[in-house]
Amino acid sequence: MHYALIPWTFGKVTPDDFESSWFVPGSVAVINLRSGVQRGLSQGGYGLAAFESPTTDPDAIQLGNDLKGSLRLPTRRTLATELGLASRALDSADSITNAIWDLLTLHSDPTGQDSWGSLMPTSKGRFELHLAGEIKAERFQMGVTPGHENVLVVLQNNYRQTRADVLARKQVAIDLGLDPSLITDIHLQLLSRWERQYRVPYRTFIPNDLPDEGKLPRSTIFTDIFNRPNEDLQVSPNWNAIDGNDIGIVSEEVKLNTVISITNAVEWAFDLDGDDNSAQVDVLALNPSIALWSVMCRMPGGAVTGYGFRRVDVAGEEHQLEEITAGVTTVIAGPTSEVFSFPEEIYVEADGTTIKGTIDGVEKHSVTDVVLAIGKRCGFRAFKNNGGADVRLDNYVAMDLGLPPDPPIQVLNVPLFGQTIYNSADEENRPRYAQRIARGTEE
DSSP: OEEEEEEOEEEOSSTTOSSOEEEOTTEEEEEEOOOHHHHTSSSOOEEEEEESSOOOOTTOEEEESOSSSOOOHHHHHHHHHHTTSOTTTTTTOOSHHHHHHHHHHTSOOTTSSSSOOOOOOOTTSEEEEEBSSEEEEEEOOTTTSTTHHHHHHHHHHHHHHHHHHHHHHHHHHHHTTOOGGGSOOHHHHHHHHHHHHHOSOGGGGSOTTSOOOOOOOOOOEEEEOOOSSSEEGGGSTTEEEEEOSOEEEETTEEEEOSOOSEEEEEEESSOOSSSSEEEEEEEEEEOTTTEEEEEEEEEOSSSSOEEEEEEEOSSSSEEEEEEEETTEEEEEEEEEEOOOOSSEEEEEEEETTEEEEEETTEEEEEEEOOSOOOOOEEEEEEEEOSSSOOEEEEEEEEEEOSSOOSSOOOOEEEEETTEEEOOTTOTTTSOSSOOOOSSOOOO
16 A cells, blocks of 8 residues: 545546545545535545555655555655644654554644544544554554544533533423423433443532532444335434435335435434444445445534445445435445346445444444544435436444443333343344334333
C-alpha cells in the first residue's frame, strides 16, 4: 500500500453512481481529517488515504509505502503544517503509523468541530487504528493512556446529550398525558456499560454540573423477520421513516415500492443501549442497476446520519463502507470489486472509532473514522433509479457490541407480529431471528 495526505473530492464516484459523495479517487480506505466546520462547507479538508499504487494527485503529500518505516522529518513537518498544527507537533512521530496515531490521540478535538475527532476505544477496551486493515492497537486505560482526556470529554458530552434527549422525550410524554416512566433512561444504562468497559466508577462520566442519578444495567438486541401482511415499513410501530416513505413489506420481505429517484431511509424506533453497535440484513436478491441499499448503524435518531455498508454497481459488482452525515455520503473504504452471490448477509459495525463491513461473516473493510461518536439506532437507506424488480431483504438484526446482557432475562413466548419477544442472553433457546420489544421484559 501507498499512503498520502490528500484533499477530498465531491462528486460521483463514476458517472453511473446514483448520488454525489465525498471520496478520494483511487483510494482503498481513507481516515477523514475534516473538521465539523469543513464538513459543513462545499470544499476543504484532508483525508489520510491508502492506495494500491502511488496517487498522481498533484495536491497530495506523499507519505511513502512503509507504515512502520522511518518518516522523514521534513515530511512530518509538512504534514503538521498542512493540518494546521505547529510545525514541530509531529517531530516525535517517527513513522506513518505513529504520525496518524498522534494526530487522532494527542492532536484531536473531542468535539470534532474545530479539528478532526478523537480516537475512541472499542467495546473490548482497545485503541485501534485501521486503514485498509488494522495497523496498530493498544490496550486503553482511563487516566493512563495518552489521549485519555479526550476520550473522557467525548463520553461526558455523549452522556449530556443522551440525558437531554431522554428528558425531552419524558416531557413530550407528560404533555401527551402519558406515563414518563415508559421512556427508558438510556443515559443511566450508558453509565453502567462504561463503568464495566473502562473499569472506573460510573460517576467519572457525569459532567460536574449534572446530578448523579445512579446507573441502570441493560443490553439490547432488536430483530425483525418481517413476517406480517404487506405494509409500508414505517407503519410498523418499531420503524420510523426519516427520509422518503417508499420502503415496504411485500410477501414477508422488505422491498422498495414504485417511486423512482427518491432517497429513502428508515430507522428502528427504539434506542439500543450504547453507541458501539451493529446492524445486519440478509440480501436475497439485488438488481443494482435499479436500486441501491445500505444497512446502517450508529444513527442518532431522526436524521440520515450513521455508518453504512452497501453493495453498489458503480463500475461492476462492488461494495463500499460509508460515513453519512445529514444525507451527505463520504466513502471511507472502497468501492471494492466482488461478484454478487445471493443470498448474502451484509453487516456493518461501529465499535469505538473502528468501522467494519462484512459479507457472510468475512470482513471486507475496516477503517478508523472519528466523525460520528453518538448514535444508538440502526436502520436502512435505499435509492431507486429505475422501474422493475429491485431488491429483496429479510432478517434484520441490530445489537449492542461488546458487553453481555445484564442481568439475564427470562424468555417470554409472547407473539408479536407473529414473532417472539426474547432476551438476547438466552442464546441457546432463542431463534436466530426474532423481535425484541424495547422495554419491560425484565419484570
